Amino acid sequence: MAHDHDHHHHDHDHGTILSDVELRVRALESVLVEKGYVDPAALDLLIETYETKVGPHNGAHVVARAWSDPAYRDWLLKDATAAIQSLGYIGRQGEHMVAVENTPTLHNMVVCTLCSCYPWPVLGLPPVWYKSAPYRSRAVMDPRGVLQDFGVTLPDGKQIKVWDSTAEVRYLVLPERPAGTEGWSEERLATLVTRDSMIGTGIARVPA
Amino acid sequence: MNGGADMGGMQGFGPVRHEGENEPKFHAAWEKRVLAMTLAVGATGQWNIDMSRSARESLPPPQYFAKSYYEIWLSGLEKLMIERGMISAEEVEAGRVLAPPKKLPRILTAEAVPAVLAKGGPTERPGDQPARFKTGDRVRARNMHPTGHTRLPRYVRGHVGTIELLHGVHVFPDSNAKGQGEQPQWLYTVRFEGRELWGSDADPTLSVSVDAWDSYLEPVV
Numbered sequence: 355m356a357h358d359h360d361h362h363h364h365d366h367d368h369g370t371i372l373s374d375v376e377l378r379v380r381a382l383e384s385v386l387v388e389k390g391y392v393d394p395a396a397l398d399l400l401i402e403t404y405e406t407k408v409g410p411h412n413g414a415h416v417v418a419r420a421w422s423d424p425a426y427r428d429w430l431l432k433d434a435t436a437a438i439q440s441l442g443y444i445g446r447q448g449e450h451m452v453a454v455e456n457t458p459t460l461h462n463m464v465v466c467t468l469c470s471c472y473p474w475p476v477l478g479l480p481p482v483w484y485k486s487a488p489y490r491s492r493a494v495m496d497p498r499g500v501l502q503d504f505g506v507t508l509p510d511g512k513q514i515k516v517w518d519s520t521a522e523v524r525y526l527v528l529p530e531r532p533a534g535t536e537g538w539s540e541e542r543l544a545t546l547v548t549r550d551s552m553i554g555t556g557i558a559r560v561p562a
Numbered sequence: 563m564n565g566g567a568d569m570g571g572m573q574g575f576g577p578v579r580h581e582g583e584n585e586p587k588f589h590a591a592w593e594k595r596v597l598a599m600t601l602a603v604g605a606t607g608q609w610n611i612d613m614s615r616s617a618r619e620s621l622p623p624p625q626y627f628a629k630s631y632y633e634i635w636l637s638g639l640e641k642l643m644i645e646r647g648m649i650s651a652e653e654v655e656a657g658r659v660l661a662p663p664k665k666l667p668r669i670l671t672a673e674a675v676p677a678v679l680a681k682g683g684p685t686e687r688p689g690d691q692p693a694r695f696k697t698g699d700r701v702r703a704r705n706m707h708p709t710g711h712t713r714l715p716r717y718v719r720g721h722v723g724t725i726e727l728l729h730g731v732h733v734f735p736d737s738n739a740k741g742q743g744e745q746p747q748w749l750y751t752v753r754f755e756g757r758e759l760w761g762s763d764a765d766p767t768l769s770v771s772v773d774a775w776d777s778y779l780e781p782v783v
Contacts, residue, residue, distance in 0.1 A: 381656075465570075
């Protein structure tokens with residue numbers, strides 16, 4: 355699969371030349387609107403939701419809560435769907451959640467080799483690389499090599515566990531809490547939680 | 563189907579090209595429209611999520627590999643609507659309406675968007691049949707090559723793993739994608755050792771877990 359950004363060479367920002375795919379999408383939308391199949395206001399609201407409301411900051415909230423509150427961590431690992439819902443993150447592509455915890459001896463990484471399954475309510479829409487052939491093909495076979503592409507090197511003996519999301523269960527990695535964060539507030543801890551650390555292609559930021 | 567989408571274990575695609583934590587959510591304005599149209603038309607109830615995945619994943623492999631992800635979604639959306647008589651191939655090519663619309667029982671209004679997204683599409687179903695396997699049981703992923711939709715990736719077929727999690731009874735995508743009903747089955751997570759999947763040269767610290775429906779699995783005695 356090609357990367358998205360290889361496909362719009364034309365300078366559409368200046369409003370003069372539209373690519374074939376842009377023209378096709380515009381035409382399709384006008385047909386669907388004219389036929390009454392879609393409400394343009396609903397389309398705008400869907401986009402606004404996933405552009406501005408839903409994103410990895412939601413997951414960072416979950417992780418920071420789990421780091422701060424041992425009872426919440428236990429609940430998250432036992433019944434992630436309920437624990438995540440309790441913070442208000444619910445719905446499409448997060449209906450059945452499982453949280454998996456990184457430890458000093460175990461690193462978890464999540465992939466969807468078959469398509470692009472991803473926990474939308476906590477992480478938002480998947481990044482392009484998550485849906486790309488290099489990641490989907492290699493994560494299950496050579497996850498250490500994939501991690502190198504992200505600049506992450508795991509200790510040799512660390513177990514690595516890859517979760518291939520082949521059903522409607524969605525996985526969230528609970529990264530290791532960085533050292534030197536004792537006594538930090540939940541809000542401050544959340545600033546250390548990256549999207550990649552919750553997919554398992556990264557680790558949490560280390561405080562400066 | 564052993565199609566282009568089933569990529570686990572393929573080689574030669576090169577390194578993962580990530581754009582960092584602040585990657586833009588969309589790389590072109592049309593991608594947003596494709597996402598929104600796919601969700602909005604999907605909410606009219608003319609197909610289910612398995613039909614929608616199947617429409618994308620049954621693209622011939624050369625097309626699947628050549629297209630960007632939202633181009634794959636666009637192609638899937640066009641195909642699903644054409645198959646159901648909502649639009650014609652001629653309308654897609656002409657980019658204008660040539661025939662009256664199909665009557666739909668509902669469309670997604672802006673007012674309904676938050677509730678529809680919050681509800682999602684849970685796939686767990688009530689079921690009173692006992693699970694065939696329990697945690698720790700050894701199972702073999704069936705060596706099967708259905709021509710239709712399936713969620714058992716090729717790279718685990720024929721291999722032996724261990725039942726790790728039980729998820730309850732869930733809609734079976736292989737039948738649901740074909741309009742043959744939900745036929746819910748027990749869903750498990752099965753863990754495979756890296757060396758079982760990839761041979762003795764594989765990373766000894768690796769294991770891979772997949773979610774697998776009951777009929778994908780056979781007991782190992």
